[in-house]
Amino acid sequence: MKTQFGILIILIISQFGFGCGSKDNSAGDSSSGGGIIKTVPVKDLGIGPISKVELGDAIDESMAAKGKELFDLKCTSCHKTDKRFVGPSLAGVTERREPEWIMNMILNPEQMVAENETAKQLMMEYTAPMANQNLTEEEARSVLEYFRTLPADQNQ
Amino acid sequence: MKKAFITLSLAALVAALPGCGNAGKKGGSSGALSGNAAERVYVAPGEHDEFYAFISGGFSGQLAVHGLPSGRLFKVIPVFSQDAEKAYGYNEETKPMLETSYGFVPWDDAHHPDLSQTKGVIDGRWCFINGNNTPRIARIDLKTFETVEIIEVPNSAGNHSSSYVTENTEYVVAGTRFGVPVPQRDMPIDEYKGNFKGALSFIKVNPETGKMNLEFQIMTPGFDYDKAHPGRGKSHGWFFFTTYNTEEANSLLEVNASQHDKDFIAAVNWKKAEEYMAQGKFKTMPARYAHNVYSEETHSATSTMMNEVKILDPAECPGLVYFLPTPKSPHGCDVDPTGEYIVGSGKLSANVTVHSFDKMLDAIANKKYDGEAYGIPILKFEDVLAGQVVQPGLGPLHTEFDADGNAYTTFFISSEVVKWKLGTWEVIDRKPTYYSVGHLMIPGGNSQKPFGKYLVAMNKITKDRYLPTGPELCQSAQLYDITGDKMVLLSDFPTVGEPHYAAGCPADLIKPNQTKIYKLEENKHPYATLKAEDARVERDGKNVHVYMTMIRSHFTPDNIEGVKTGDRVYFHVTNLEQDYDVPHGISMVGANTSELLIMPGQTETFVWEPKNVGVWPFYCTDFCSALHQEMQGYVRVSPAGSTIPLKWSLDGE
Ligand SMILES: [Cu+2]
Numbered sequence: 126m127k128t129q130f131g132i133l134i135i136l137i138i139s140q141f142g143f144g145c146g147s148k149d150n151s152a153g154d155s156s157s158g159g160g161i162i163k164t165v166p167v168k169d170l171g172i173g174p175i176s177k178v179e180l181g182d183a184i185d186e187s188m189a190a191k192g193k194e195l196f197d198l199k200c201t202s203c204h205k206t207d208k209r210f211v212g213p214s215l216a217g218v219t220e221r222r223e224p225e226w227i228m229n230m231i232l233n234p235e236q237m238v239a240e241n242e243t244a245k246q247l248m249m250e251y252t253a254p255m256a257n258q259n260l261t262e263e264e265a266r267s268v269l270e271y272f273r274t275l276p277a278d279q280n281q
Numbered sequence: 282m283k284k285a286f287i288t289l290s291l292a293a294l295v296a297a298l299p300g301c302g303n304a305g306k307k308g309g310s311s312g313a314l315s316g317n318a319a320e321r322v323y324v325a326p327g328e329h330d331e332f333y334a335f336i337s338g339g340f341s342g343q344l345a346v347h348g349l350p351s352g353r354l355f356k357v358i359p360v361f362s363q364d365a366e367k368a369y370g371y372n373e374e375t376k377p378m379l380e381t382s383y384g385f386v387p388w389d390d391a392h393h394p395d396l397s398q399t400k401g402v403i404d405g406r407w408c409f410i411n412g413n414n415t416p417r418i419a420r421i422d423l424k425t426f427e428t429v430e431i432i433e434v435p436n437s438a439g440n441h442s443s444s445y446v447t448e449n450t451e452y453v454v455a456g457t458r459f460g461v462p463v464p465q466r467d468m469p470i471d472e473y474k475g476n477f478k479g480a481l482s483f484i485k486v487n488p489e490t491g492k493m494n495l496e497f498q499i500m501t502p503g504f505d506y507d508k509a510h511p512g513r514g515k516s517h518g519w520f521f522f523t524t525y526n527t528e529e530a531n532s533l534l535e536v537n538a539s540q541h542d543k544d545f546i547a548a549v550n551w552k553k554a555e556e557y558m559a560q561g562k563f564k565t566m567p568a569r570y571a572h573n574v575y576s577e578e579t580h581s582a583t584s585t586m587m588n589e590v591k592i593l594d595p596a597e598c599p600g601l602v603y604f605l606p607t608p609k610s611p612h613g614c615d616v617d618p619t620g621e622y623i624v625g626s627g628k629l630s631a632n633v634t635v636h637s638f639d640k641m642l643d644a645i646a647n648k649k650y651d652g653e654a655y656g657i658p659i660l661k662f663e664d665v666l667a668g669q670v671v672q673p674g675l676g677p678l679h680t681e682f683d684a685d686g687n688a689y690t691t692f693f694i695s696s697e698v699v700k701w702k703l704g705t706w707e708v709i710d711r712k713p714t715y716y717s718v719g720h721l722m723i724p725g726g727n728s729q730k731p732f733g734k735y736l737v738a739m740n741k742i743t744k745d746r747y748l749p750t751g752p753e754l755c756q757s758a759q760l761y762d763i764t765g766d767k768m769v770l771l772s773d774f775p776t777v778g779e780p781h782y783a784a785g786c787p788a789d790l791i792k793p794n795q796t797k798i799y800k801l802e803e804n805k806h807p808y809a810t811l812k813a814e815d816a817r818v819e820r821d822g823k824n825v826h827v828y829m830t831m832i833r834s835h836f837t838p839d840n841i842e843g844v845k846t847g848d849r850v851y852f853h854v855t856n857l858e859q860d861y862d863v864p865h866g867i868s869m870v871g872a873n874t875s876e877l878l879i880m881p882g883q884t885e886t887f888v889w890e891p892k893n894v895g896v897w898p899f900y901c902t903d904f905c906s907a908l909h910q911e912m913q914g915y916v917r918v919s920p921a922g923s924t925i926p927l928k929w930s931l932d933g934e
Contacts, residue, residue, distance in 0.1 A: 202813035202857050253907070256860055257860040258860065259860060
């Protein structure tokens with residue numbers, strides 16, 4: 126809980142540091158003092174092949190089912206959906222990250238943990254690197270759809 | 282992106298700097314270049330070599346993969362011998378690869394690698410290699426660089442004149458070096474003459490899958506079939522074998538098999554053999570031989586015992602075999618890229634003899650025979666002779682070719698490579714080797730399309746060339762630049778012992794087809810555990826099966842209880858990684874076998890028989906991540922009669 130809060134603060138600072146955020150974004154929130162910060166003001170899409178993802182209003186159930194199958198096969202040795210394991214719990218991940226960021230993390234984790242601030246901080250926290258399980262873009266997209274069906278993170 | 286650009290431009294700079302290096306080579310003269318040998322074998326850090334060289338590991342039984350021009354060693358592929366590093370022949374999956382009709386044979390003497398060809402050109406699909414001692418032929422898949430098939434050769438002994446492939450990899454051919462009774466029986470050794478036989482085996486290769494099948498054997502007289510090569514181009518359809526001991530001596534061969542002025546090259550018309558086979562002219566005889574196949578789907582090998590073989594008798598099949606007299610116990614039997622010249626190097630002869638394929642056909646057409654041996658016509662030496670390279674050196678052994686009509690022959694006794702011209706037979710150049718060279722290899726140099734550029738000489742003796750390592754010295758090869766008129770010695774490089782023969786080709790024929798990981802979805806191993814949640818332990822009497830997974834950096838499960846002394850514990854371990862170059866290993870204290878080394882997506886099994894009560898750790902043996910040292914677990918072993926139930930967990934779950 127505490128560490129997560131710390132990470133968010135650092136994130137915001139580092140976003141300033143990069144100077145990529147425009148001046149008039151809602152960064153003011155961070156100085157508004159004490160309140161829980163839910164989102165990072167600048168859209169962080171991550172680094173990798175994905176620059177835009179269209180999400181449907183409703184969940185594509187068959188795509189999500191395929192995503193779950195892939196997730197169970199290639200990810201559950203490190204991730205659970207209800208608690209921290211080798212990697213973070215993935216409940217609520219679609220709320221804390223942009224869809225593009227999630228797909229880039231799945232498809233391009235080496236560069237993400239080396240160069241993307243959010244991923245870097247995660248790596249510091251979890252010490253083990255996120256594995257590249259060689260999913261195709263289509264497969265990563267279906268895993269993202271599955272993530273949308275997960276409940277919000279209870280601990281957040 | 283940016284990084285890649287910088288690396289690229291740096292590479293371009295580096296490539297450009299030596300300047301004369303590349304440009305000069307095309308020029309054909311060599312004198313000015315002989316000073317920059319170091320530069321010509323230097324492959325900058327991170328850069329790749331231009332050629333693969335597959336150098337047989339001789340009496341190690343393995344096949345070594347080197348790069349040229351650097352000579353760097355990339356991998357030793359286990360073929361005929363157990364290899365603890367890779368668990369080959371130790372894990373349950375690969376033990377069947379080493380089964381034979383004599384039982385489990387964990388070693389062989391690997392001699393002659395040859396690469397698959399399409400239309401006479403190396404195609405980079407498979408590498409074949411022979412086991413000399415317990416006759417076998419292996420196929421290595423060059424997508425995975427793993428041995429995927431081994432077939433035993435019955436009725437053979439000293440499987441030396443093998444394994445050579447025909448122009449479209451129709452057959453891989455194996456001739457016996459030792460004459461033996463066929464079928465084997467209890468008989469006096471000195472009744473060898475006329476009774477022992479020499480089997481020439483034609484193993485058909487499936488053009489799609491590469492799978493081998495012993496199609497037929499030609500049962501020739503009991504001479505020693507030493508070396509072989511297929512015809513190519515116009516001589517495609519023929520196969521040539523050198524013979525020695527046409528005396529059929531059975532003792533003190535160094536004297537008694539050196540009596541005849543000439544031995545033979547046996548010319549076998551295998552297209553004719555196919556016709557005889559189709560006509561049913563074969564006899565079927567019982568023969569036990571193992572056929573071992575590794576499946577990429579189950580990551581496991583199976584061994585099948587075969588029980589018969591089809592035999593063609595040349596005395597009953599006119600036109601199948603002819604003998605070409607060739608001076609003095611010929612060893613090397615090499616066919617030039619055009620298919621016209623058949624080079625026979627008489628070990629004890631002062632000259633290198635070259636036969637003409639056209640003249641041979643002519644002599645056959647005109648039935649110009651000089652008698653026969655066991656019903657096989659002997660042609661007249663003068664009628665088939667194309668020419669001789671006169672006194673080029675002492676102890677000629679093997680010849681390979683470049684694309685410009687030159688031949689390169691090794692001389693064992695005078696320790697040198699001699700370059701000579703096909704057709705004029707004149708010697709162009711000679712360079713010493715250090716020392717006592719056996720085979721040589723030019724990439725593609727035994728095919729229709731030699732790629733040239735380099736020549737690798739494989740030496741039998743190194744003496745003072747390297748820092749000494751006790752009585753047993755370094756094994757060694759030497760690299761020569763052959764782009765100029767004169768050969769230039771570029772480097773010495775150490776090899777696995779002994780570097781017997783080699784095959785080479787441009788890296789581009791192999792590199793793009795590499796398997797990088799095994800896909801979990803395609804894993805059909807009967808004991809695979811594809812998801813961590815399916816990890817479990819099952820008891821079946823005294824056998825305990827651990828279905829285990831591994832990923833950076835933990836095993837599931839990593840705590841196991843309920844195992845008892847006297848149990849036989851099978852660890853079936855699946856590596857759940859799906860990224861390139863993330864293998865994990867595993868071993869258990871006191872296991873009477875090797876570690877496992879498991880590639881991403883693969884399942885392997887080792888057996889542990891706990892002997893003592895206690896809590897015993899296992900761990901990952903391949904440094905896999907920053908938390909590799911944490912990749913460990915425990916098995917609790919209770920006394921034989923204990924009632925502790927089977928229990929397994931990871932992090933308490
Ligand atoms: Cu490991």
